[in-house]
Amino acid sequence: MENTPDPKTNSTEGKPATSGSEDNKQGERTFSQEELDRIVQKRVNEVTAKSDEKVKQAVEAALAEQERKAKMSEEDRTAEEQKAREDEIAERERQVTLRERRVEATALLSKKNIPESFVEYVLDEDADKMAEKIEALSKNWSAELKKAVKETVSGQTPEDKGTTDNLGKGTSVSSGVYRGDGNRVI
16 A cells, blocks of 8 residues: 555654644644544543542432431430521621621721721721720821831922022013013913
């Protein structure tokens, strides 16, 4: 049989086809449809295996919980359900309290001219602890703000451009009103 080039590989040795350009010679690789299908199928199988494992673990956990509850007396089951409800109510109350404290903290920070973005740092379920945190932040904030302003302002005193030395130069009351740069206004 004659050695004819394969259209997919563009060669007689079965190597992947390249366009012959410099781009392909510098590390770019072309894949056949079969190779792509194999790669995609491998990834799909991996994801499926992971999700199957998670489902299997969830089913096992649910069955174990069901068996544990089946072995419990009616009285124990009722007590456990009651405790679960109480825990849920306590968590809801905690969330409501945190929302209320967030509103209070935002108002206090605003009063003290502190950015509201600091509310997460002072937020606490206990109102007294939260007030202490805000007071400490306020003191630190004021001190650091004064320090930053002092550093910014420190340095050379700006030159006063409106001194009396420039008053009479190029201006005359009889000829009109002039700006400091010598241009006539009226």
